[in-house]
Amino acid sequence: MEVGRLPISASQRGKLISAGYTTLSSLSSLSPSDLALGAQTAWDMLHEDEMFPRITTSCLDLDNVLGGGINCKEVTEIGGVPGIGKTQLGIQLAVNVQIPVDYGGLGAKAIYIDTEGSFMVERVLQIAEACIEDMTECNGLLRKDFQAGQLKMHPNNILENIFYFRVCSYTEQIALTNYLDKFISEHKDVKVVIVDSVTFHFRQDFDDMALRTRLLSGIALKLMKLAKEHGLAVVLLNQVTTKYIEGSFQLTLALGDSWSHSCTNRVILYWNGNERYAYIDKSPSLRSASAPYSVTSKGIRNSASNCKRIRMM
């Protein structure tokens, strides 16, 4: 019996015929899982996960609670009060994704979407130089017996591999999210997309909250799809707001309840005394834990025991 005669929808018939199944007999030998185009078994997914290394944050404690670093194929939301280091972390990740495979990195490129204008190129250069210094040091320590393979990276190379987009309104942000799929198809070595911050254009002057919820959930789905299809990490930086919960005002991440479901993982950055801490708030597979980190002239690093915040006397 011809596949064309089967009582199924036109789109399915088209898919079967384009996959090469023209008669019923060719279908009968397959199991349902073969026909499930676009699905994977959990076993295959487990082994695929092992092929995607994580992006380090350059802070060992933070990497440990994150299970090794920021995971590809997932959307990670990072939020915190102003001055806690969100942009610094974003820039550090944009640099660290470029660490060559030989040094345990991904050797890939980054997309940095700036909505607030807080991307300072001089700072990126500083962090890039520090990263190369660390790698050269590592090179010197580990490869003493080999011919010292000169690290061929120059800070300018790192800057070249960060694709920077400046967004000035929410419509531009939505348009850019739609355009990213095409852009990434043309630049297949992009492995991280950082949005700093996803909140900015949706906070002020938005009269229609219902519209805002719809737009944000639409953006969230598109970013999820981007992360999954291209196997990259999406990092969204978010601001905080106060919310009236259980009789008191508490700090929560901005953009509302619906948005809090739009990420795979969520990390909250906060002050504990004079130290900066990161807390895993939401994750399908990581335990809830806190880790201290610090922001130094070299970028994000492990926190030292002395306090880093300058006190005004």
Place this chain on the structure above:
Amino acid sequence: MELLEDAQLNKHVLSTGCEGIDLLLQGGLRMGQLTELVGASSSGKTQVCLLATSNVAKKHMDGVVYLDTGNSFSPQRVIDFIRQNPDPAIDQAKHRILQKVMNRILCHSVFDIFTMFDVLHQLEVNLRSQKGDCQVRLLIVDSISSLVTPILGGGGSQGHALMTSAGFLLKKLAHEHNLVVLVTNHTVGGEGGISKPALGESWKSIPHVRLRLSHDQGSSIYNVSVLKHPSMASGKAARFTIYD
């Protein structure tokens, strides 16, 4: 009369793998019914889904279809759950059996409602022509609210229509093929600052069973309460623990 026979013969109960929830639901998730898990962010909805997935694949040895909208399906977590209750039979031929169990779980990534319809229709065709090597018993959509929220509201009624037809399709699949269908939904702010389930009034009447989950911050204790159940009073609650 025929319905009663069908209910007694076919519509059995599937354990979730969590005693607290099973006790509350008088045995577990019922086949042929659409169960909804509602909860704020991080309240344990995905964890319960992954736990039920591992339990069905391991103990009941049935197939699971997992529709993931937020890249939250974690194979590693499923393995953790499988390994939690060590079974002497499994330990012996560990690797091969683990592979068999994991191969019963099929995960689709869906990022819009139309893709979900495609996947469900394909599943319907597959179920009708069941080859018999692995019977699908559990269908999970995590989460259905992220697929519906972008299209709901805004003046047109297409969003509502799509949401209700999705609900009806899920219920139909559950009833005709004796599946347990589990969906997750998030919460939104309601009047007076009290949170309520998302998706509104039209969705309220669609699932057979609605459970509300919440999580005590910083501990591994979760609370579950019944919002709606065909044969139980709402308000009944229980606590359960999910270990790391």
